[in-house]
Amino acid sequence: MAEPTPAVEIKGLVKDFKTSFRRQMLRAVDDVSIRIMPGEVYGLIGPNGSGKSTTMKALLGLVAPTSGNCAIFGKDSLKVDSRNDVGFLPENPYFYKHLSGAETLRFYGKLCGLKGKRLDDRVSELLALVDLENARDRRLGGYSKGMLQRIGLAQAMIQEPRLVILDEPTAGVDPVGSRQIRDLILKLRERGITVFLCSHLLEQVQEVCDHVGIIFRGKMVKEGRLDDLIAIEDQTEIIIKDASPELISQITALVGNSATASLVRTGKPRTTLERLFLRETTQGKDS
Amino acid sequence: MSSTTQPIARGSHFNRILVIAGHAFTQLVRMKVFYFLAVFAVIAIASNFFDLPQHEGPESIGMNVLRSIKSWSLGTMTLFSVVLSIVATALLLPKDVEDRTLYTILAKPVPRIDYLAGKLLGVLILVFVSLAMMDVLMTVVLQIRSSMILTQQVAMAQSQGWPQDAIESLRAETAQHGPNWALQGAVFAVFLRASIMASLALLISTFSTSTLFTTIISFLIYFIGHFQADARDAYLQAGQAGEGVFARMAALVFSLVLPDFQNFNVIDAVIEGQAMPLMVLVKLSLIGLYYAVFFTIASWFVFAEKEF
Amino acid sequence: MKAWQRNGILLAALLAFGATRLPLEKSLGDELRKGGLAPPPLEIGTRDKIGQTSSAVALGGLRTLVATFLNLRAFSFFQEQRWDDVSDTFEMIVDLAPRTRYYWETGSWHSAYNAASYYINNSNMPSLRRKEAWRAAIYRGRAFLERGIRNNPSDWSLLSTLGFMLTDANKFPAFRDPDATFTAAADAYQKAVDTGNAPAFVNRAQFYALARAKGREKEALALARALYADPKNRLPTLRALLLVLEAHENPALDTAKLAVELFETPERALEALSGHWQRTRERFPVDGVAGALGALEKMLAVPPEKSILNKPLQLPNGPDQWFSK
Numbered sequence: 008m009a010e011p012t013p014a015v016e017i018k019g020l021v022k023d024f025k026t027s028f029r030r031q032m033l034r035a036v037d038d039v040s041i042r043i044m045p046g047e048v049y050g051l052i053g054p055n056g057s058g059k060s061t062t063m064k065a066l067l068g069l070v071a072p073t074s075g076n077c078a079i080f081g082k083d084s085l086k087v088d089s090r091n092d093v094g095f096l097p098e099n100p101y102f103y104k105h106l107s108g109a110e111t112l113r114f115y116g117k118l119c120g121l122k123g124k125r126l127d128d129r130v131s132e133l134l135a136l137v138d139l140e141n142a143r144d145r146r147l148g149g150y151s152k153g154m155l156q157r158i159g160l161a162q163a164m165i166q167e168p169r170l171v172i173l174d175e176p177t178a179g180v181d182p183v184g185s186r187q188i189r190d191l192i193l194k195l196r197e198r199g200i201t202v203f204l205c206s207h208l209l210e211q212v213q214e215v216c217d218h219v220g221i222i223f224r225g226k227m228v229k230e231g232r233l234d235d236l237i238a239i240e241d242q243t244e245i246i247i248k249d250a251s252p253e254l255i256s257q258i259t260a261l262v263g264n265s266a267t268a269s270l271v272r273t274g275k276p277r278t279t280l281e282r283l284f285l286r287e288t289t290q291g292k293d294s
Numbered sequence: 295m296s297s298t299t300q301p302i303a304r305g306s307h308f309n310r311i312l313v314i315a316g317h318a319f320t321q322l323v324r325m326k327v328f329y330f331l332a333v334f335a336v337i338a339i340a341s342n343f344f345d346l347p348q349h350e351g352p353e354s355i356g357m358n359v360l361r362s363i364k365s366w367s368l369g370t371m372t373l374f375s376v377v378l379s380i381v382a383t384a385l386l387l388p389k390d391v392e393d394r395t396l397y398t399i400l401a402k403p404v405p406r407i408d409y410l411a412g413k414l415l416g417v418l419i420l421v422f423v424s425l426a427m428m429d430v431l432m433t434v435v436l437q438i439r440s441s442m443i444l445t446q447q448v449a450m451a452q453s454q455g456w457p458q459d460a461i462e463s464l465r466a467e468t469a470q471h472g473p474n475w476a477l478q479g480a481v482f483a484v485f486l487r488a489s490i491m492a493s494l495a496l497l498i499s500t501f502s503t504s505t506l507f508t509t510i511i512s513f514l515i516y517f518i519g520h521f522q523a524d525a526r527d528a529y530l531q532a533g534q535a536g537e538g539v540f541a542r543m544a545a546l547v548f549s550l551v552l553p554d555f556q557n558f559n560v561i562d563a564v565i566e567g568q569a570m571p572l573m574v575l576v577k578l579s580l581i582g583l584y585y586a587v588f589f590t591i592a593s594w595f596v597f598a599e600k601e602f
Numbered sequence: 603m604k605a606w607q608r609n610g611i612l613l614a615a616l617l618a619f620g621a622t623r624l625p626l627e628k629s630l631g632d633e634l635r636k637g638g639l640a641p642p643p644l645e646i647g648t649r650d651k652i653g654q655t656s657s658a659v660a661l662g663g664l665r666t667l668v669a670t671f672l673n674l675r676a677f678s679f680f681q682e683q684r685w686d687d688v689s690d691t692f693e694m695i696v697d698l699a700p701r702t703r704y705y706w707e708t709g710s711w712h713s714a715y716n717a718a719s720y721y722i723n724n725s726n727m728p729s730l731r732r733k734e735a736w737r738a739a740i741y742r743g744r745a746f747l748e749r750g751i752r753n754n755p756s757d758w759s760l761l762s763t764l765g766f767m768l769t770d771a772n773k774f775p776a777f778r779d780p781d782a783t784f785t786a787a788a789d790a791y792q793k794a795v796d797t798g799n800a801p802a803f804v805n806r807a808q809f810y811a812l813a814r815a816k817g818r819e820k821e822a823l824a825l826a827r828a829l830y831a832d833p834k835n836r837l838p839t840l841r842a843l844l845l846v847l848e849a850h851e852n853p854a855l856d857t858a859k860l861a862v863e864l865f866e867t868p869e870r871a872l873e874a875l876s877g878h879w880q881r882t883r884e885r886f887p888v889d890g891v892a893g894a895l896g897a898l899e900k901m902l903a904v905p906p907e908k909s910i911l912n913k914p915l916q917l918p919n920g921p922d923q924w925f926s927k
Binding site: 357358361362364365366368369372373456457459460463547549550551554556557559560562563564565566567568570571574577578580581584585588592595596599 | 608
């Protein structure tokens with residue numbers, strides 16, 4: 008079977024910007040290549056100003072590459088066609104404040120050529136997906152940050168794209184909202200939708216992505232499967248529930264007898280602060 | 295490929311333009327621009343009671359009131375339509391860029407020309423609807439007032455024993471100042487001029503960096519456009535005036551680059567009670583359309599290359 | 603594409619677009635001007651005179667509205683009797699709204715009537731200067747009206763206003779040649795009639811002017827006969843003038859007999875002709891009237907002491923009297 012068309016194919020992307028006053032050129036992205044296969048969740052991580060957003064904008068045709076090229080499902084990003092199969096959630100999106108949630112989705116749906124019952128169904132479906140049915144007819148002016156981000160995600164999904172691009176999807180969102188967005192991303196993965204997201208919140212990327220790329224000062228410095236990248240190859244972790252002190256000492260003794268292995272550390276795993284916060288704030292509500 | 299989604303037929307250019315236009319229209323409406331209609335209503339009704347100090351013989355009772363209603367109404371329409379078309383156009387584009395809503399739109403399969411044409415059309419619909427409402431109001435006020443005046447005049451003429459032909463002539467003259475087709479044509483001419491300004495503001499806003507800049511430049515061009523024809527005449531008749539080659543060339547460039555609004559002075563002629571032939575309106579519309587289409591395409595030319 | 607390339611293409615397109623629309627706009631402009639739908643281009647002088655702000659508006663297509671405002675200003679100048687300011691304001695107004703008859707009529711009326719009367723009554727000036735100011739005001743009013751007519755040649759009302767001014771007993775003494783003045787009035791009325799829109803009284807007014815111009819008596823008689831043919835025109839002045847002109851044509855005519863014919867009864871004839879005899883200020887000709895009056899009085903047995911011919915005529919009341927002291 009032939010290899011499927013990559014969802015995202017960025018080859019040798021270079022982007023220079025003119026700085027306002029001096030003639031000097033600023034290289035925002037320097038020879039970046041990314042290939043994302045359908046169904047993958049790819050996280051691009053890097054500090055602020057490292058070229059993440061520029062890479063995404065080039066992929067969406069919002070900026071023209073200085074050299075190199077970008078394609079979505081094999082279609083050149085500079086062509087309008089390429090955007091049939093992609094949904095985009097920009098960083099800190101401000102949608103039209105005068106529209107309600109449902110109106111916003113209808114507007115973007117109509118732009119994509121949806122109409123009639125199909126559009127209505129899709130709007131309801133997406134509002135349910137992002138859990139905003141209650142805020143359906145409320146104007147976006149009254150939405151919280153997390154709600155805006157979720158309606159933004161719904162907007163990106165409106166024409167059932169096979170690829171969704173998310174620029175800092177949880178920036179400025181509280182942990183509950185952040186968790187909801189994370190769950191949504193996981194839902195997208197389950198549906199086989201390719202996700203390309205960028206963030207500087209590493210923990211979040213770690214939770215949802217199966218591929219990551221690290222970009223720094225415009226250059227790709229590390230790329231690959233997340234598990235491969237973060238596994239500490241010479242260590243093994245065993246987590247045991249309700250272990251008696253005897254059992255622990257037996258295991259410790261067993262390790263001590265081994266010729267090659269050595270015990271690094273024992274103790275109780277710490278829950279993350281995020282998990283603690285979530286457990287405390289959502290008790291009796293979600294689960 | 296595992297995707298089960300059935301492909302969505304992309305809508306036509308026309309549909310997308312309509313969607314964006316409808317959206318721009320609602321956006322402006324929800325910015326409460328229609329409040330100015332209340333101001334207009336006050337002006338239209340008040341101009342009725344401007345018993346301006348006038349000196350008139352009994353035979354022209356109230357003619358000045360009719361003229362005053364017309365010049366106030368059309369003057370206000372001109373102001374509102376030009377301000378609205380410039381400011382609204384100058385506002386919409388930078389606002390979308392600033393709020394990054396533009397990203398979400400352009401990230402959809404929407405060609406940039408559709409986006410521009412849609413925004414422009416939205417502004418034009420708004421201007422058209424408001425002008426139509428103002429027109430209705432003006433026509434009603436004018437209708438009521440001119441029939442009152444006619445009754446008065448006929449009563450006056452009969453009490454003075456005017457012959458029938460004199461009464462008829464007076465009646466015809468008053469009717470010329472009442473609501474008529476030429477006046478509707480003049481309102482449409484106001485709309486045409488506003489459309490030219492809106493498309494020009496669109497062009498300017500594609501390379502301008504601020505709303506203020508777009509607005510100021512557009513207004514400047516608007517005013518200059520009203521005596522631009524003098525530059526054209528200066529060029530065409532330069533032989534007689536004896537100007538130098540440089541002045542001639544300057545006049546030529548000036549008149550080629552800037553729009554010419556001189557022909558829209560036909561509106562003033564209508565206020566003064568002249569009739570406007572349909573052909574004039576048709577030609578004026580074609581010229582207006584030519585401007586709007588050219589400016590829109592030029593805007594697209596700049597906007598297509600723009601990076602955000 | 604480089605930025606300069608793009609701007610170059612844009613500029614070239616703009617010029618090409620201008621070049622294609624220029625002839626279209628020019629031809630439409632000429633068409634409008636020919637049809638009287640576009641005013642002549644604003645004179646540079648007007649642009650200087652109007653203040654910066656209002657000129658922007660005037661140029662911005664609000665000429666008539668600015669004219670309305672200036673009309674208000676003219677009215678306050680009028681109330682303050684600042685005649686030069688009134689005139690200057692009207693000069694601006696008519697540049698802005700040259701097709702509005704009202705402004706032409708009002709501007710000329712302010713000058714020829716209001717300003718002129720002011721100089722008759724204003725005793726602060728020496729009489730000679732008052733007279734010259736009075737004359738100048740009337741000249742100015744006439745010239746203004748004539749400009750209005752040149753701008754609106756098909757307006758019967760402006761023409762008839764001019765005729766009215768030139769036949770006004772308080773105005774025509776300002777002009778040195780009365781016959782030329784009456785002829786000019788008659789011409790103005792004639793043009794008004796020629797527009798086809800003028801009511802019937804304009805035709806009679808034309809005749810009243812022509813009847814007073816010396817050397818035009820034959821034409822006047824022909825016109826009088828034509829007008830008399832229509833019973834609607836048989837007003838006392840017209841009947842009296844018809845009699846006068848017939849007597850001028852044929853001095854041997856029995857005017858008393860004709861008077862009875864024209865006025866139907868001797869009583870009416872006497873009354874009407876007496877009135878005509880008394881109207882000296884209007885300078886209507888009176889050929890044969892005295893003879894007719896004498897014969898009619900005899901016919902009606904009016905005692906000589908009651909004869910209209912023995913009553914004193916109106917005292918002269920004109921510039922010679924107004925500016926004597």
